[in-house]
Amino acid sequence: MDDVVILGIETSCDETAAAVVRNGSELLSNVINSQINVHRKFGGVVPEVASRKHIENISGVVEQALADAALDFGEIDVVAVTNRPGLIGALLVGVSFAKGLAYALDRPLIAVNHLEGHIYANFLENPDIEFPVVCLVVSGGHTSLVYMESHGCCEVMGETRDDAAGEAFDKVARFLGLGYPGGPAVERAARDGQPGIYQLPRVYLDRNDFEFSFSGLKTATMNQWNQLKRKQGFANVNDLAAEFQAALVEVLVEKTVLAGLTREVNSILLAGGVAANGLLREQLASRSREEGLRLYRPSMDLCTDNAAMIAGCAYHQYLRGETAPLNLNAYAGLDLL
Amino acid sequence: MLVLAIDSATPVAGVALVAEDRVIKEIFLNYRRTHSQTLMVMVNEVLRETETSLADLDGIAVTSGPGSFTGLRIGMATAKGLALGSGRALVGIPTLDALAYNLCMFEGYICPLLDARKNEVYTALYQGQGGQVERISEYRACSPSELVEDVCSRGIERVAVLGDGARRYQEHMESLGSRVIRPPANLCLPRASSVGLLAVSRLQRGESDQVHDLIPVYVRLSEAENRLASKRL
Numbered sequence: 138m139d140d141v142v143i144l145g146i147e148t149s150c151d152e153t154a155a156a157v158v159r160n161g162s163e164l165l166s167n168v169i170n171s172q173i174n175v176h177r178k179f180g181g182v183v184p185e186v187a188s189r190k191h192i193e194n195i196s197g198v199v200e201q202a203l204a205d206a207a208l209d210f211g212e213i214d215v216v217a218v219t220n221r222p223g224l225i226g227a228l229l230v231g232v233s234f235a236k237g238l239a240y241a242l243d244r245p246l247i248a249v250n251h252l253e254g255h256i257y258a259n260f261l262e263n264p265d266i267e268f269p270v271v272c273l274v275v276s277g278g279h280t281s282l283v284y285m286e287s288h289g290c291c292e293v294m295g296e297t298r299d300d301a302a303g304e305a306f307d308k309v310a311r312f313l314g315l316g317y318p319g320g321p322a323v324e325r326a327a328r329d330g331q332p333g334i335y336q337l338p339r340v341y342l343d344r345n346d347f348e349f350s351f352s353g354l355k356t357a358t359m360n361q362w363n364q365l366k367r368k369q370g371f372a373n374v375n376d377l378a379a380e381f382q383a384a385l386v387e388v389l390v391e392k393t394v395l396a397g398l399t400r401e402v403n404s405i406l407l408a409g410g411v412a413a414n415g416l417l418r419e420q421l422a423s424r425s426r427e428e429g430l431r432l433y434r435p436s437m438d439l440c441t442d443n444a445a446m447i448a449g450c451a452y453h454q455y456l457r458g459e460t461a462p463l464n465l466n467a468y469a470g471l472d473l474l
Numbered sequence: 475m476l477v478l479a480i481d482s483a484t485p486v487a488g489v490a491l492v493a494e495d496r497v498i499k500e501i502f503l504n505y506r507r508t509h510s511q512t513l514m515v516m517v518n519e520v521l522r523e524t525e526t527s528l529a530d531l532d533g534i535a536v537t538s539g540p541g542s543f544t545g546l547r548i549g550m551a552t553a554k555g556l557a558l559g560s561g562r563a564l565v566g567i568p569t570l571d572a573l574a575y576n577l578c579m580f581e582g583y584i585c586p587l588l589d590a591r592k593n594e595v596y597t598a599l600y601q602g603q604g605g606q607v608e609r610i611s612e613y614r615a616c617s618p619s620e621l622v623e624d625v626c627s628r629g630i631e632r633v634a635v636l637g638d639g640a641r642r643y644q645e646h647m648e649s650l651g652s653r654v655i656r657p658p659a660n661l662c663l664p665r666a667s668s669v670g671l672l673a674v675s676r677l678q679r680g681e682s683d684q685v686h687d688l689i690p691v692y693v694r695l696s697e698a699e700n701r702l703a704s705k706r707l
């Protein structure tokens with residue numbers, strides 16, 4: 138078969154990203170324009186500010202992705218874009234731009250689910266992963282366990298009933314004054330602290346299902362901090378951060394391993410922004426090894442939002458002929474598929 | 475000279491193909507705000523029915539604001555994608571300029587008003603003369619009462635008002651009595667053909683915008699920036 142060169146575009150949250158990927162796994166370029174510094178002063182992502190940044194940056198980011206890949210627009214075979222889920226105003230910039238571009242180039246357009254994109258960050262680096270697999274998708278907006286029978290065949294086994302794991306990181310980090318974004322901030326503090334000095338709950342809900350809940354852990358962390366301050370006038374923020382991280386990671390790891398064993402898969406996948414968390418990567422690796430499961434994790438720069446994963450995912454959709462019509466819309470909605 | 479014009483700055487979505495001396499096809503849709511779904515379908519229809527390809531165009535024009543934040547970005551992102559992919563020139567046209575141009579045959583003051591919600595309108599004052607319109611005040615967001623005061627304090631005796639803001643704040647306009655002139659409905663909302671004709675003029679003057687540099691003129695800060703600014707004061 139001929140080569141398929143895909144330009145991926147991603148604007149679902151606070152990164153304007155474009156990438157060029159050949160045949161679903163050969164990364165030719167990966168450009169990410171992060172807005173972290175813009176949103177830091179607001180203490181979190183502001184949707185309208187994000188949308189304004191996307192329209193300023195999108196054409197430059199796309200052109201840079203082409204330049205880095207040393208390709209002309211004429212050499213692009215397919216244009217792919219994230220159209221759900223995410224911030225609606227932000228998604229609409231990418232979707233509208235991609236529709237105009239694909240039309241002008243007379244190339245097919247592929248609409249990609251952002252979460253499925255995260256999963257496909259694994260296939261970018263390991264195209265030969267054997268199905269079926271169980272994937273933990275864990276980010277600022279999501280915490281889901283997904284069973285995949287084959288390409289494009291996803292079943293959500295369970296997800297969070299309240300806060301996503303990344304959201305809990307952000308909220309706890311903000312409460313403890315550790316900074317933004319919360320994931321790396323908590324991880325940094327936890328490195329100087331020790332889990333177990335303070336005790337926080339491991340919220341499994343039902344031990345045999347695959348639902349998560351992190352809002353209780355978040356509240357328990359805040360309550361413990363307030364209590365310690367009141368009773369002792371002092372609390373060690375690093376020790377509390379370490380215990381919070383340990384509690385959250387333990388639940389993620391054990392549920393994921395259990396999901397893998399229950400569905401009798403050989404491999405489990407980790408995906409999403411929180412997949413960059415060092416403790417999660419370590420713990421999941423060692424527990425998978427113990428249980429005889431093979432673990433795939435994207436390299437650090439493919440965990441956070443990027444367009445390479447969107448182009449990678451789009452490749453398999455393209456092979457299945459799933460092209461998008463001119464009236465393609467964007468959807469904020471959280472449903473995986 | 476051929477220009478494809480796109481407008482989704484307000485509840486109206488419009489696409490037109492114009493030359494310097496004629497409007498070849500125009501779609502005007504003032505029904506439901508589903509611009510993200512309809513705009514490219516309309517672009518395709520305009521080009522297909524006129525047997526025009528993007529390569530035939532001299533430019534792609536788009537309303538550059540003010541207007542609905544999301545609507546502006548849908549139009550501009552679409553136009554940027556089309557321009558970057560086709561290598562055609564991109565031309566931004568201020569929404570209020572295009573609206574005022576609907577009344578270019580009117581001799582006197584023209585005041586387009588866009589509903590900006592929060593009891594405000596986006597507006598600017600223009601003067602019409604012999605088929606030309608000239609803007610004589612800044613683009614701004616203000617309350618309809620401020621606008622009425624402005625018209626009175628300038629001693630304006632005849633002003634044509636148009637746009638969805640003029641309809642929404644009808645009572646305020648009526649307070650101007652016989653000084654106010656209300657054009658017919660076919661001229662009152664943004665027309666992609668007006669956007670296109672203004673773009674033809676800009677292109678004829680040798681002007682166009684860089685794809686990377688053109689950004690919407692919102693006139694207003696985002697809510698979050700407003701809050702931050704008021705905290706700092």
Ligand SMILES: [Zn+2]
Nearest residue numbers: 251276410442
């Ligand atoms: Zn993400």
